[in-house]
Amino acid sequence: MQSAREEEPDTGADTRPSPDGVPAGMVIAGEWAWRLLAVAGVIALFLLLVSELQVIVIPLMVAILISALLVPGAAYLRRRGWPKWLAIIVTLVVVIGVLTGLGxxxxxxxxxxxxxLVRRTIEAYHDARGFLMGGPFHFTHEQLHDFYRDVLKAIQSDTDALLARAVSVGSTLGRFVTGLFIAIVATVILLVDGAAVWRFVVRLFPDALARPSTGPAARAGSP
Incomplete structure (x- = not known):
């Protein structure tokens, strides 16, 4: 016998409340919320590490970019029968030579x-001095001399700030030199055996993310 009530169509959405009485929509929204918070936390942690370790992270990124630009040249020389070490050295020497020439x-x-520039600076100084003495201001030599002396005293009295700025400039220069050294070393390592570095990075991730396509990608990116 046919049932008196027809079955309701399945809309694909579970609107039944959970055992705790919470609507299913709220449960789904809560699950998505904590997942989004977890992703945001990971991104924030990554940005924090980059900002704290920028002396290392930024040179490594620069090394990856430079090595990606140099791999085709080294691969071309290797296809012409050059040894790997010689192809890498020649590629680096050519790039360094070009950059040095531009410098x-x-x-x-x-x-x-x-x-x-020096001549124009002196001319501008004399023009400014003549304007101050013969223009609407009518300054005398003594007044200008006193003004220069006051400026010099102000500079001398602010030696602590100047010293702090000099230390800041020296620290920035030291970070630049350190980053340049790290970038050069990392570039050489990536050119010598970038595939091994890629496989090491892949092993840091779960097996579900380390797909078989990473192997051909590593071989394609090595000279």
């Missing part, structure tokens, strides 16, 4: 324009 060109341009 010399910039320094040469600055050196050529320095006398003109």
């Amino acid at each position: 010399f060109l910039i320094v040469d341009e600055i050196a050529d324009g320095l006398p003109s």
Whole structure:
């Protein structure tokens, strides 16, 4: 005998309350909420580590970018029968030579324009001095001399701030040199055996994320 009540269509959404009396929608929203909070916490932790270890993280990122740009050149030389170590050395020497040449060109341009800059600075100083003495201000030599002396005293009395700034500049320069050294070493390591570095990084993740495609990717990214 056919049932008197027709079965209600299945909408695909479970609207039944949980055993605790909480609606199913609230349960689903709560589950999504703590997952999103966990993802946000991981991202915040990663950004905190990057900010605290930027002396190491930023040079490593630069090394990855540079090695990605140098791999095609080293791979080209290896396809021509060059040894791996020689292909890497030649590629690095060529890049360093190009960068050094650009640096010399910039320094040469600055050196050529320095006398003109000094001359224009002196002319601007005399024009400003003449404007202050003959313009609407009508300053005398004694007044300008007293003004220069007061400025010099103010600079001398602020030696602590100047020293702190000098220490800050020296610290920044030291971090730059350290980062440059780390970037060079990491670039050489990635060029020598980037596939092994990639496999090591892959092993840090769960097996579900370490797919078989990581092997061909490592081989494609090594010279």
